[in-house]
Amino acid sequence: MFDTALSSSDLLFLAKGAGMTIIVTVISVTIGTVLGILFGVIRVQLGAVLSAPLTFFLDIFRSVPLLIQLVLANAFMGMVLRLQLSGFTVACMVLSLYTAAYCSEIVRGSIDAVPSTTRRAARSLGMSWAQDMRYIVMPLATRVALPSWIGLALGVMKDSALVYVVQVTELLKSTQILITRLQEPLFLLMICGAFYFLISFPLARFGGYLEKRWSND
Amino acid sequence: MIEIQNVRKSFGPLEVLKGIDLTVQRGEVLTVIGGSGSGKSTLLTCINGLEPIHSGKILVDGTEVHAKSTNLNKLRQKIGIVFQQWNAFPHLTVLENVTLSPRKVLGMGKAEAEVIAEKQLKHVGLGDKLSTYPSRLSGGQQQRMAIARALAMSPDYMLFDEVTSALDPQLVGEVLETLKMLAEEGMTMICVTHEMTFARDVSDRVAYFHQGIMAEIGAPDQLFGDPQHPETRRFLASVR
Numbered sequence: 001m002f003d004t005a006l007s008s009s010d011l012l013f014l015a016k017g018a019g020m021t022i023i024v025t026v027i028s029v030t031i032g033t034v035l036g037i038l039f040g041v042i043r044v045q046l047g048a049v050l051s052a053p054l055t056f057f058l059d060i061f062r063s064v065p066l067l068i069q070l071v072l073a074n075a076f077m078g079m080v081l082r083l084q085l086s087g088f089t090v091a092c093m094v095l096s097l098y099t100a101a102y103c104s105e106i107v108r109g110s111i112d113a114v115p116s117t118t119r120r121a122a123r124s125l126g127m128s129w130a131q132d133m134r135y136i137v138m139p140l141a142t143r144v145a146l147p148s149w150i151g152l153a154l155g156v157m158k159d160s161a162l163v164y165v166v167q168v169t170e171l172l173k174s175t176q177i178l179i180t181r182l183q184e185p186l187f188l189l190m191i192c193g194a195f196y197f198l199i200s201f202p203l204a205r206f207g208g209y210l211e212k213r214w215s216n217d
Numbered sequence: 218m219i220e221i222q223n224v225r226k227s228f229g230p231l232e233v234l235k236g237i238d239l240t241v242q243r244g245e246v247l248t249v250i251g252g253s254g255s256g257k258s259t260l261l262t263c264i265n266g267l268e269p270i271h272s273g274k275i276l277v278d279g280t281e282v283h284a285k286s287t288n289l290n291k292l293r294q295k296i297g298i299v300f301q302q303w304n305a306f307p308h309l310t311v312l313e314n315v316t317l318s319p320r321k322v323l324g325m326g327k328a329e330a331e332v333i334a335e336k337q338l339k340h341v342g343l344g345d346k347l348s349t350y351p352s353r354l355s356g357g358q359q360q361r362m363a364i365a366r367a368l369a370m371s372p373d374y375m376l377f378d379e380v381t382s383a384l385d386p387q388l389v390g391e392v393l394e395t396l397k398m399l400a401e402e403g404m405t406m407i408c409v410t411h412e413m414t415f416a417r418d419v420s421d422r423v424a425y426f427h428q429g430i431m432a433e434i435g436a437p438d439q440l441f442g443d444p445q446h447p448e449t450r451r452f453l454a455s456v457r
Binding site: 115117118120121122123124125126127128131135136139145190214 | 297307358370
């Protein structure tokens with residue numbers, strides 16, 4: 001089984017694919033988180049009724065399979081809007097909105113988890129809405145949100161495997177290319193899985209570290 | 218001076234304040250007693266504008282609390298309030314809990330705010346807990362921290378909303394002692410409370426609230442010794 005034709009240049013090819021996975025994930029999770037916080041705060045402030053259109057828009061990104069979103073977005077950008085966007089750009093746009101949709105749910109839930117009595121105490125000390133948000137709500141909500149957000153980031157990293165449909169050669173696509181050539185699917189998928197693990201593990205550990213640090217006990 | 222003029226307030230169809238008139242002078246200690254749902258806690262949250270009112274007026278040093286032009290964040294700096302639930306900021310140490318508002322609202326420097334906070338925390342007996350997180354404190358200690366946090370803003374008025382109701386019985390005393398000390402120092406206070414002995418010992422006047430109206434107000438000796446309103450008599454008989 002370990003008598004393989006895999007060469008060091010093939011490994012480098014896989015590493016490049018892994019690099020692409022990391023780049024797409026970092027960009028999408030960053031933009032998605034910023035948008036998610038914005039959308040989440042807007043939804044809390046406006047209430048369920050007024051923010052219904054936004055919630056509906058975001059629900060589309062949560063409900064339709066990512067693969068379909070990528071294919072349709074790519075076609076829409078090219079054929080309808082006549083934009084010459086690279087597959088990479090489309091992939092980042094779709095994944096960012098996908099992340100934002102989930103993230104806004106996390107943000108909304110986490111803000112709601114801050115007791116209204118605590119916020120009332122902050123306001124009664126003369127703090128403005130913005131000061132209450134900044135010094136009380138955000139720090140407390142962040143602690144609540146962290147485990148879910150880490151889960152989301154890891155999920156997006158793995159889901160980014162689907163961006164091959166818009167011609168982005170990330171880790172899984174690179175692996176498939178090698179499989180076609182070397183005909184060693186199980187071994188190559190094992191290596192590919194190991195790469196994914198190496199990317200995920202530090203983030204998961206970092207989350208655990210923050211959780212511990214913030215527990216105040 | 219706090220002037221409450223014919224204040225009415227409803228939660229949905231339920232009218233909880235049915236025309237309250239009350240004036241509290243500087244330096245006065247007023248306690249408010251009454252059954253649950255009598256509107257006494259609601260009145261406190263209306264005084265610092267946390268709750269809107271539907272008609273009437275509340276003036277604090279001549280400023281109308283619920284006027285659109287009133288800067289509530291500014292007004293609240295001189296009205297401290299402490300709630301039944303002590304509402305510590307759990308992510309901040311005891312010292313940070315107390316310095317946060319002086320620093321961010323009053324714009325004080327860190328060192329200056331810490332001097333004030335330490336002084337107030339020592340005052341309420343928490344001088345040795347400065348770098349502790351609230352989760353490590355007892356309910357009584359957290360409540361005293363909340364009092365110090367309000368006092369650090371140097372308020373002219375302090376409102377206490379059943380501050381001992383959520384505490385274990387053996388912790389009530391330490392909080393009441395703190396309130397007594399403030400009263401003796403001349404702080405203007407409105408205390409909503411179920412502690413009758415405290416009300417009797419500390420107050421200049423005691424008000425009895427019943428179903429959204431102030432049924433009776435008077436000196437503690439008079440109200441407890443010779444209540445005029447039949448509802449007051451019934452209430453006092455039931456709590457004794």
